[in-house]
Amino acid sequence: MSIVNISAYKFISLDDLPALRERLFARCEALALKGTILLAPEGINLFLAGSRTSIDGFVATLHDDPRFADIAPKESLSTEVPFGRLRVRLKREIITMRLPTIRPEGGRAPAVDAPTLQRWLDQGHDDDGREVVLLDTRNDYETDVGKFPRAVDYRIASFTDFPAAIAADRARYDGKTVVSYCTGGIRCEKAALHMRDLGMDNVYQLDGGILKYLEQTDGTHWRGACFVFDGRVAVDNALAPAGIPMPAPRSGDKDQDA
Structure with a gap:
């Protein structure tokens, strides 16, 4: 399995969201990564997949920003990239709870x-x-x-x-x-x-x-x-694809969890 999948998040105040979005999108695109990055005033939440070299290159870029220097992504492997495209989205929350008093x-x-x-x-x-x-x-x-x-x-x-x-x-x-x-x-x-x-x-x-x-x-x-x-x-328990079918779609928020 040659594809590396990473997920990570960090709660940190971000006030340069449009510029950060463009910078991260350009870097991921240059590295041929696919997946989703969510950016909000409260932080970052990401799920990306690609070759080992590309993933390591992105994580190095992420760590160059002092705000994200301590992010340690979780990793798993697969034979194929499990995302169809690259998205970098601006959101109100990186995980929606609708309780703005929680910081x-x-x-x-x-x-x-x-x-x-x-x-x-x-x-x-x-x-x-x-x-x-x-x-x-x-x-x-x-x-x-x-x-x-x-x-x-x-x-x-x-x-x-x-x-x-x-x-x-x-x-x-x-x-x-x-x-x-x-x-x-x-x-x-x-x-x-x-x-x-x-x-x-x-x-x-x-x-x-x-x-x-x-x-x-x-x-x-x-x-x-x-x-x-x-x-x-x-x-599965070895963090390999478990080979089960996608559950039927449900209404409501899709709570992506890094």
């Missing part, structure tokens, strides 16, 4: 890394002895493809539905450690910040999401495949 740039919610979460799940509690509750922040068609079996799944059609769902179910999490998770980290980061704003304690995000969990562990506790927003549809 992840102002400080991340505490994160738990993949090996630690696996250990917590193995032992049945966190390091302080509290029960661990996993919270899936993805859409229903994504959780149908794969999930942590005991995770709370609100069967939402769009991430914009998440605030109402958690507001109606806060009592479930009292006295427990909550770990929100998503595909690549962006939705579970916003979700964890929102829960902390609601006054909920012991809330973490899974750092790097499911993709990082599958990269850094043997996949224990995960069941099924991980839905991704490109032509591969989903990846």
Whole structure:
């Protein structure tokens, strides 16, 4: 598999969006990369595919900008480019939640890394002895493809539905450690910040999401495949294309999750 697929995001204030869009589009086009880059006042969210040389060239360009110097893309391989074209889009949010008071740039919610979460799940509690509750922040068609079996799944059609769902179910999490998770980290980061704003304690995000969990562990506790927003549809525990059909289209936002 010679095609390298990368995904990454960063919450950071951006005030030069049109110029940044043109610069990134030109660089991707010169490198023959395909995929999507979303730019908004709150940051960047990207999914790109191409040869190893081209991907490395783009990441080097990204790192030349001090605002993006610490971005560490998640990688997976495929035999073909899973995108039909290149798009660099300006948006209101890089992940739509419609709660403008949430500014992840102002400080991340505490994160738990993949090996630690696996250990917590193995032992049945966190390091302080509290029960661990996993919270899936993805859409229903994504959780149908794969999930942590005991995770709370609100069967939402769009991430914009998440605030109402958690507001109606806060009592479930009292006295427990909550770990929100998503595909690549962006939705579970916003979700964890929102829960902390609601006054909920012991809330973490899974750092790097499911993709990082599958990269850094043997996949224990995960069941099924991980839905991704490109032509591969989903990846397996080895981050290879899982070979499943595309789910039927749904209405609502398409929550791309780096």
